[in-house]
Amino acid sequence: MSETLSKKKVGSLQAQRRFNIAWRLVVALLAILFSLFPVVLIFSTSINPVSQVTVTQLIPENATLNNFRRMLGDPQFPFARWVWNSIKVSGLTSLFVVGLTSLAAFSFSRFRFRLRQPLLRTILLVQVFPNILAVTALFLILLNIGRIYPGFGLNSHFGLILVYLGGAMGFNTWLMKGFFDTIPRELDEAAYIDGASSWYTFTRVIFPLVRPILAVIFILTFIGTYADYLLARVILTDKNMYTVAVGLSLFIGEQYSQRWNLFAAGALMAALPTLILFYLIQNQLQSGLTVGAVKG
Amino acid sequence: MAALSMGRKSGFGEMLGGGPLTSIVLRLVFIAAFDAFAIFTGWQLLRGAVAPLAIVLWLVALAITVVFLRRDAMPLRWIMPGLAFMVMMHIYPVLFTIYTAFTNYGDGHLIEKTTAIRQIESQVYLPADAKTYTWLPYEAPDGSYALWLTGEDGSQYFETSTGEAYTRQELEEQGVTFDSEGKPVAVGDYTPIPANRRFAVLPALQPLTFGNVELGVKITSPTRAGQVRQKYVYDPQQDAMIDQETGVVYANVQGTFTSPDGQTLIPGFPVIIGADNFQRLLTSPALRGPLVTIFTWTVVFAGMTVLTTFVLGLLLALALNDPNLPLRRTIRVLMIVPYALPAFISVLIWRGMFNPVIGVIGSQWDPGWFSSPIFAKVGILIVNLWLGYPYMFLITTGALQSIPADLYEAAKVDGASGFQQFWRITLPLLLVAVGPLLVGSFAFNFNNFTIIQLYNNGGPPIPGTPTPAGYTDILISYTYKLAFGGGRGADLGLAAAISIVIFVIVGAITIANFRYTGMLEEVSESV
Numbered sequence: 001m002s003e004t005l006s007k008k009k010v011g012s013l014q015a016q017r018r019f020n021i022a023w024r025l026v027v028a029l030l031a032i033l034f035s036l037f038p039v040v041l042i043f044s045t046s047i048n049p050v051s052q053v054t055v056t057q058l059i060p061e062n063a064t065l066n067n068f069r070r071m072l073g074d075p076q077f078p079f080a081r082w083v084w085n086s087i088k089v090s091g092l093t094s095l096f097v098v099g100l101t102s103l104a105a106f107s108f109s110r111f112r113f114r115l116r117q118p119l120l121r122t123i124l125l126v127q128v129f130p131n132i133l134a135v136t137a138l139f140l141i142l143l144n145i146g147r148i149y150p151g152f153g154l155n156s157h158f159g160l161i162l163v164y165l166g167g168a169m170g171f172n173t174w175l176m177k178g179f180f181d182t183i184p185r186e187l188d189e190a191a192y193i194d195g196a197s198s199w200y201t202f203t204r205v206i207f208p209l210v211r212p213i214l215a216v217i218f219i220l221t222f223i224g225t226y227a228d229y230l231l232a233r234v235i236l237t238d239k240n241m242y243t244v245a246v247g248l249s250l251f252i253g254e255q256y257s258q259r260w261n262l263f264a265a266g267a268l269m270a271a272l273p274t275l276i277l278f279y280l281i282q283n284q285l286q287s288g289l290t291v292g293a294v295k296g
Numbered sequence: 297m298a299a300l301s302m303g304r305k306s307g308f309g310e311m312l313g314g315g316p317l318t319s320i321v322l323r324l325v326f327i328a329a330f331d332a333f334a335i336f337t338g339w340q341l342l343r344g345a346v347a348p349l350a351i352v353l354w355l356v357a358l359a360i361t362v363v364f365l366r367r368d369a370m371p372l373r374w375i376m377p378g379l380a381f382m383v384m385m386h387i388y389p390v391l392f393t394i395y396t397a398f399t400n401y402g403d404g405h406l407i408e409k410t411t412a413i414r415q416i417e418s419q420v421y422l423p424a425d426a427k428t429y430t431w432l433p434y435e436a437p438d439g440s441y442a443l444w445l446t447g448e449d450g451s452q453y454f455e456t457s458t459g460e461a462y463t464r465q466e467l468e469e470q471g472v473t474f475d476s477e478g479k480p481v482a483v484g485d486y487t488p489i490p491a492n493r494r495f496a497v498l499p500a501l502q503p504l505t506f507g508n509v510e511l512g513v514k515i516t517s518p519t520r521a522g523q524v525r526q527k528y529v530y531d532p533q534q535d536a537m538i539d540q541e542t543g544v545v546y547a548n549v550q551g552t553f554t555s556p557d558g559q560t561l562i563p564g565f566p567v568i569i570g571a572d573n574f575q576r577l578l579t580s581p582a583l584r585g586p587l588v589t590i591f592t593w594t595v596v597f598a599g600m601t602v603l604t605t606f607v608l609g610l611l612l613a614l615a616l617n618d619p620n621l622p623l624r625r626t627i628r629v630l631m632i633v634p635y636a637l638p639a640f641i642s643v644l645i646w647r648g649m650f651n652p653v654i655g656v657i658g659s660q661w662d663p664g665w666f667s668s669p670i671f672a673k674v675g676i677l678i679v680n681l682w683l684g685y686p687y688m689f690l691i692t693t694g695a696l697q698s699i700p701a702d703l704y705e706a707a708k709v710d711g712a713s714g715f716q717q718f719w720r721i722t723l724p725l726l727l728v729a730v731g732p733l734l735v736g737s738f739a740f741n742f743n744n745f746t747i748i749q750l751y752n753n754g755g756p757p758i759p760g761t762p763t764p765a766g767y768t769d770i771l772i773s774y775t776y777k778l779a780f781g782g783g784r785g786a787d788l789g790l791a792a793a794i795s796i797v798i799f800v801i802v803g804a805i806t807i808a809n810f811r812y813t814g815m816l817e818e819v820s821e822s823v
Contacts (some may be wrong), residue, residue, distance in 0.1 A: 028616040028627045035631050035686065038645050041656060045648075100378035107374035126386055128806040130743055133772065133795040134389035136779045136788050137396065139387060148340045166385025167380045188470055197319075198370075200679055227638035229746045230772075234780060235586065245640040259405070259655055265642045278636035279629070 046264035067265035071135065079266055082247035085272060089232075089243060090225040093161050094218045097168040100134050102214060104173050106202050109180035120174075125171040131163070132230050138163050139234055155237045163231055172217050179213040180206065219277045226274050231279065244270045311614050327364050331357050352388045356380050357479035390799075396792035397573055401566040405551050412565040413530045413537075416553065420505060420524035421541045422516060429453075429513065432479055434486040434496055434660045441497070442486045443506050444479050445513060445521060454483055494518070517601040528553075528561065537561060566789075573793035586758050586765040586774075587794075593673065594770040598741040602734050608681065609688025610726070614718075617696050635686035643750040646679040666752045669767035676751050676768055683747070684737070695729035696722070735809040739802050748773045763787070771798050 040058065046067055048060040071079045139154070142163070145155015153159050162192065188257060191201045232243045233250070234240060242250070248266055334357035338350035362384075363369040365374050407415075429445035434454075436442070439740035442456040454466040462470075462483075472480045479488065489497055498518060505512035505524065516522045528537045528546070537553040538545040552560045576583055616627060633643060650665035652658040657667055665675045699722065707717050726820035727734075748754055754766035754773045764777045771794055778791035 020618070021620060021622070024615050024618055024621050027612065028621075028631070031612050031616075032627065032630045034682070035633050038642070038682070039633055039637075040650060041649065042645050067676040100381065104375040104378045107371045111371035111374075113371040115372065119379075123382070125807070125811065126390075129390050129799050130802070131386045131389060132743060132745065133775070133798055134386075134393040135776070136386065136791060137389035139780075140392075141349060141385070144341060144344060144346045147344055148337060162381070163385055165381040166389070167382075170381050173378070197398045223638075227640060227746070229640050229749065230776070244552060245638065249640060249644060260648055260651075263644065263648070267645060271641050273639050275636050275640055282629070282632075 016049050042264045042267055045261050046268050048261045048264075050261065067261050069270065071262055071269065075249075076268070077262070078242075079247065079269075080246040081240055082242050083270060083273075086226055086243040086245070086270075089157050089160055089164075090222045093116070093164045093168075093225045095219040096161070096165055097172060097221045098214050098218050099109075100165070100168050101172040101176050101217065102207070103202075104169060105176035106206060108173065108177045110185070110198075112281045120177075123169045123173055124171075127167075128237055131167050135230060135234050138166075138231070142235060154235055155262065157236075157241065160232060160235050160243075163235065164225055164228075174223070176210070176213055176217060179210060183209050216281050219281050222277060223274045311776070315325065318706045323364050327361050340596055348392065349388070352369055352384060356383055363724075387750075393795050394789055397796045398568050398570060399566045400551055400564075400569045401788040401792070405564045405566045405789075407563055407565060409551075409565040409567075412563050415563060416528050416529060416537060416561050417526060419527045420512060420514065421527040422514065422522045422524050423541070426522040426524070428516070428520050428522045428634070430519055431513075431515065433489040433494060433501060433798060434483065435489050435497070436487075437483040438485070441501055441504060441506075442483065443501075443513065443521060444517075445506075452478075453507070453513075454480060454486075455513055456486070456505040457506055459508055461507035462797050556800055557683045569789070573789050574796075576790065577793060577797075582762040583790075586761045586763070589758065589767070590765060590769050590771060590774050591683075593768065594742060597673070597676065597680075597770055601684060601736050601741045601744075604677060604681045605684035605688045605737070606692075606730075606734060608685040609690075610692045612689050613692040615723075617693055632686035632690065634682050635690070639683060639746050640750060642683055643679055643747050646675075646682070647751055650675055667756050669756060672749050672752055672756060672768050676747060679751060680741070680744075687737075691730050691733050694725060695726050696818070698729065699725050732809050732813045735805060735812075738803050739809075742770070742802055742805075743798065744770070745772045745776065749776070763790075 044058055044060060047063040047065065049062050049064045049066060050060075071077055108116060142152075142154045142156075142159045144153075145159065145162075146156070150156070151158055152162060187205055187209075188201045191205050197205070226243075227245060228243075229245045229249065233246045236242055236246055239247070244266075248263065248270060334353050338353045338357075341347075341350035341353070360376055363372045378385055425461065427447060429443075429447050431446075431685065432444040434442040434444060440457050442454060442460075445453045445455060447453075453461060454464075454467055455461045467480060468474075468484065472483055475481050482488075495518065498515075501515050503814065505514055506521075507513050512524050513521050514524045525540060527540055528538075529540060531538055534545065535548045538544075539555075544555045544559075546555050546559070546561055548554075550569055552564040554560050563818045577587060578584065612631075616624070621627075649655045650658040650662075652662040652665070663671045665671055703721050703725075704717060707721060712720065748768060748770050752766070752768060754769035758765045758767055764781050765774055769777070775794045775798070778794070779786050780786065
């Protein structure tokens with residue numbers, strides 16, 4: 001008697017657990033549908049020969065890769081050029097950011113000096129005033145620099161990189177300093193005793209140990225720079241100089257409804273670089289590294 | 297040899313920042329090169345009348361020089377490169393923006409005072425008693441023009457648009473030959489323009505002044521030219537422009553030379569006008585109306601975005617935070633796709649989906665996703681929910697997992713229901729952990745230009761505003777329109793004033809956030 005009762009109990013517990021999992025899976029499915037619906041749609045549009053949205057079929061009739069081919073080949077859209085511009089600007093910016101911030105973070109982490117505290121605070125407080133609000137001033141600065149060095153003025157990629165580097169320090173320095181602090185000082189002290197200079201200690205002892213955080217900061221900066229719209233739009237004026245964010249929005253936007261399928265093909269290709277990088281650092285993103293990387 | 301490598305002990309080496317000889321030499325070469333670059337660039341900037349930028353550059357160069365030459369400043373050497381960029385491209389522009397907010401910088405007030413005076417002084421007029429000439433045009437291969445002038449008294453001159461002037465006698469002395477009509481066959485590179493092209497070049501000749509500036513000659517009709525005089529002369533004593541023709545005094549009124557009866561001279565120049573821009577924001581009814589609308593929407597937009605994304609992210613995190621759930625990793629990877637897409641792409645995709653003609657949503661149901669003030673806002677919030685909830689899901693999942701399980705055990709022992717557990721344990725602890733991130737998200741969205749601009753350029757437009765403004769404009773996109781909008785002219789001073797308002801709001805929020813998280817105190821503790 002008592003045996004059957006406990007069996008029943010176990011059975012109902014199992015049913016309850018199964019139900020528990022089931023509704024959670026349903027919720028997950030709905031969430032995934034919400035997340036992926038626009039992406040699936042854009043994929044479907046990108047292989048559609050006609051500029052329209054078909055909701056009835058995932059793979060449209062007469063599916064074609066022509067849109068991709070046109071985006072890459074049609075001289076009317078220097079699309080490949082835009083993507084390359086974006087990769088160039090974001091790559092160089094990220095490289096410099098990692099260099100500048102790792103130097104600063106090493107000093108803040110390893111040396112004790114009079115200006116340390118005020119500087120750390122200043123760097124943080126400067127971030128409070130986003131430089132996009134000073135976009136007019138930045139425009140004028142580049143205008144004046146361009147009169148002397150045209151390669152660094154308005155409508156130049158190096159000018160844009162200069163602007164991005166103004167915001168390099170900030171949270172990145174803090175993030176990196178925090179990581180540097182976790183590396184035991186005994187390591188560099190041992191190097192100093194062996195007669196190494198600070199530079200040697202930095203490049204040969206510390207640098208190899210902090211590579212993961214450098215990679216994360218590189219990728220976060222890359223993603224952030226790649227997605228920048230405001231500064232790139234103000235500074236770059238020539239169609240061939242556009243980054244992909246400016247190019248896709250301005251150029252495709254003009255006759256949006258006619259070029260919807262072309263845009264879709266471009267959007268998929270433009271999303272690829274950051275999509276790959278994003279999934280490379282997915283796990284770090286969840287573990288609290290997100291403070292400086294707010295989005296949405 | 298030993299002495300060389302022991303440079304750090306010599307007083308001289310110490311004076312140059314210390315270290316081994318090679319590093320001293322490298323350092324000196326670097327400083328010399330950088331200072332040379334800074335001096336040259338600053339000097340060029342000064343010549344272009346951009347003194348503040350030149351001064352900032354020189355200050356940075358001075359700081360770098362000091363830091364690299366003083367041994368006790370060694371730790372700063374590592375920080376200096378990043379700091380230099382920060383000062384030049386972040387702090388200086390921000391300070392410049394603050395300064396601009398107190399000026400009338402903008403269309404009509406763009407160039408420096410000295411340049412504006414020079415431009416006004418270059419204007420000329422033709423006095424009633426002017427000496428007049430008949431003229432024949434000449435041109436040179438480089439595109440410059442010249443005139444062969446014959447006065448009423450028979451005197452003849454050759455005057456070029458590049459400022460040269462010769463009498464007939466001077467030309468004869470130079471060996472120039474004259475044709476049967478008595479005009480020079482050629483002067484230097486200048487050759488006569490045939491009579492049939494005379495009217496074609498007239499438009500090009502009209503704006504030019506020939507000969508020297510003060511006593512230049514301008515074309516007054518297709519056949520005649522007259523000697524002009526400088527129209528305006530700047531009087532530094534009165535800080536005013538004097539019209540030489542009429543004697544009217546144009547006084548400097550807020551960066552525009554203005555006559556007593558209200559006539560103004562173009563161009564003006566920027567001057568400090570105090571708090572006028574801020575006063576206009578607060579008191580001008582035409583500005584205040586849209587500004588209140590825009591400000592309210594900015595707060596609602598940022599607040600609702602944080603609320604909706606957080607609630608959806610939290611609900612999903614609660615639902616999916618079950619260790620027995622299969623495929624957890626796959627679910628997460630697929631769900632956070634919106635977070636991984638660059639925002640400029642996502643917003644454009646949604647714009648297509650809402651499009652009333654071709655869009656999957658808009659063609660089925662269009663309450664005015666772009667034309668109705670309400671539904672354009674709703675559309676933006678939906679797009680931002682989609683963009684932002686994966687981020688909230690990630691951070692709340694992380695925070696949920698860090699809440700100690702024994703708290704729930706204890707609550708169960710005390711007989712708390714699941715609902716009570718959520719309100720009394722989960723939510724408070726969660727908010728402590730992710731609260732600062734929520735504030736960060738609010739501050740970020742306060743300036744989320746990309747979504748507003750790409751969704752509908754801030755539209756639909758608010759009717760009857762003196763400056764372009766839309767119902768979905770937030771402060772930053774409104775600022776952008778004021779500064780770069782074109783059409784109705786750039787008002788950089790006003791744009792900067794609004795930037796200051798944003799600075800103050802976002803700054804206060806962020807600093808409060810730092811205080812709360814102890815991020816600022818962290819520094820003092822770890823020293």
